[in-house]
Amino acid sequence: MKQPSYILGIESSCDDTAAAVIAHNKVLSNCIANQKIHEQYGGVVPELASRAHQSNIVPVVDQALRSAHIDVSQLDAIAYTQGPGLLGSLLVGGSFAKSLALALDIPLIEVNHMQAHLLAHFIEQENMQTPDFPFIGVTLSGGHTQLVLVRDYFDMELLGTTLDDAIGEAFDKCGKVMGLSYPSGPAVDRLAKNGRPNRFQFPIPKVPGYDVSYSGLKTAFINFLHKNTQKQPNFIANNLEDLCASLQFTLIEVILKKIEQVVADTKIKNVVIGGGVSANSEIRRVLELKKNTSDWEVFIPPFEYTTDNAAMIAIVGALKFQQQQFGTLDAVADPRLKF
Ligand code: KG4
Ligand code: ZN
Numbered sequence: 001m002k003q004p005s006y007i008l009g010i011e012s013s014c015d016d017t018a019a020a021v022i023a024h025n026k027v028l029s030n031c032i033a034n035q036k037i038h039e040q041y042g043g044v045v046p047e048l049a050s051r052a053h054q055s056n057i058v059p060v061v062d063q064a065l066r067s068a069h070i071d072v073s074q075l076d077a078i079a080y081t082q083g084p085g086l087l088g089s090l091l092v093g094g095s096f097a098k099s100l101a102l103a104l105d106i107p108l109i110e111v112n113h114m115q116a117h118l119l120a121h122f123i124e125q126e127n128m129q130t131p132d133f134p135f136i137g138v139t140l141s142g143g144h145t146q147l148v149l150v151r152d153y154f155d156m157e158l159l160g161t162t163l164d165d166a167i168g169e170a171f172d173k174c175g176k177v178m179g180l181s182y183p184s185g186p187a188v189d190r191l192a193k194n195g196r197p198n199r200f201q202f203p204i205p206k207v208p209g210y211d212v213s214y215s216g217l218k219t220a221f222i223n224f225l226h227k228n229t230q231k232q233p234n235f236i237a238n239n240l241e242d243l244c245a246s247l248q249f250t251l252i253e254v255i256l257k258k259i260e261q262v263v264a265d266t267k268i269k270n271v272v273i274g275g276g277v278s279a280n281s282e283i284r285r286v287l288e289l290k291k292n293t294s295d296w297e298v299f300i301p302p303f304e305y306t307t308d309n310a311a312m313i314a315i316v317g318a319l320k321f322q323q324q325q326f327g328t329l330d331a332v333a334d335p336r337l338k339f
Contacts, residue, residue, distance in 0.1 A: 008061070008075050009310040009315075010061065010079070010081070010093045010096065011093065011113070011313045012085075012089050012092050013308065015049045015052070015089070016032050016309075017032070017033045017035070017053045018031065018033070018309050020310035021064050021065065021070060022315055022317070022318055023068075025123060025124040027125075028068035028069070028070070029067035029068040031060050031310070033052075035048070035052040039182050041182075042176050043172070049088065053088075054092055077106055077107040077108070078104075078108055078109065079110075079320070080098075080108070080111060081093055081112075081313055082094065084112075084144075084335055084337045090333035094333050107326045108329065109320045110331050111313045114146060114339070115339065117275045117312060118137040118139060118148065118150060119153060120312035125302070132297075133151055134149065134268055135268060135271065136270065137273075138272070138274070139275040140166075140275040141167075141277060142166060142183060142276055143166050144166050145161060145162040145166045145167045147161070147210050148339070153319050156339040158338075158339055159210045160258060161211060163207065164215035167251055167254075170215075170217065171185035171247075173222075174247055175244075177221075178244070179236065183276075189248065192241065192244040193245075194245075195241030195245025196242050196246070197245040197246055198246070199246050200224070200242065202250045203217065204250065210258050211258075217250060217254065225243075252286060269294070269296045271298050273298075273301070275306065275307075276306055277306075288300070
């Protein structure tokens with residue numbers, strides 16, 4: 001199996017422009033330009049995201065190469081996010097990756113962003129174990145909530161997904177109604193630490209199989225806030241920590257019940273989480289507990305590899321390079337790319 005030396009990863013699927021260099025499955029640099037512009041709109045504005053990627057991509061790639069202390073001529077391959085994501089955003093990263101690969105005459109590698117959130121666990125780090133196959137992959141992000149049977153690096157089967165909103169979207173939309181800034185997942189997490197998770201009860205939707213739904217819960221939460229602020233104008237401010245704790249508890253309970261069901265049915269006790277919401281301290285705590293109470297092997301990513309980043313794209317590039325799975329210059333960006 002051929003081992004590449006240096007792989008450049010480029011991620012531009014949503015509102016973060018990111019570039020990273022990896023060598024022998026170890027991260028040499030991992031750079032991100034966050035797009036602050038979306039905060040004032042309370043969500044990502046696709047057109048503005050594409051424009052910001054255009055201005056960020058060259059400096060971010062340059063920074064990733066400098067931080068890795070390598071010259072662009074030393075790269076062995078370029079891996080980039082082909083999808084899923086916002087079309088305009090994907091096109092910026094993809095076009096840049098293709099041009100650079102063509103100019104350097106090196107291989108191009110297409111990466112599925114959702115696979116990358118799970119395969120980030122194969123980045124080599126001190127004192128960190130990599131998961132054994134098969135495992136149950138759980139991707140929790142602003143755009144996705146997926147339960148995946150992972151038989152091998154590139155043998156993944158989607159078992160369940162959200163029928164409507166993603167878990168991160170529910171955190172963000174409910175947080176917005178409470179007046180928290182976008183994206184509000186981290187603020188809900190922080191405020192919930194001093195709140196009582198059983199103070200308010202919200203309905204857990206009954207969805208067949210391994211699918212989940214967050215839209216009804218989100219609406220119930222927002223209606224509950226409206227009803228109570230009509231009676232007490234300061235209801236949100238007076239109960240903010242309890243509201244965050246109760247909301248967070250219910251959002252996590254929905255996915256936790258489904259993970260437990262998949263583990264029971266498949267008898268696979270290796271559980272690997274990824275995506276922005278895997279940074280949530282309560283979900284990390286609850287899953288850590290499962291190691292002791294239910295004998296699960298749980299893999300939780302380091303914080304820098306939870307939200308969107310290019311190191312996870314570069315590691316997939318390295319794994320595909322080892323299997324000689326290369327891409328083509330005519331590959332098209334795919335906003336709905338499947339496994
Ligand atoms: O994976 P990601 O960076 O981007 C997508 O692909 O969507 O995930 C972003 C999501 C946002 O919804 C954000 O609110 C959520 O991750 N998030 C959190 C936390 N940190 C980020 N949600 C709950 N608790 C956190 N600590
Ligand atoms: Zn993501």
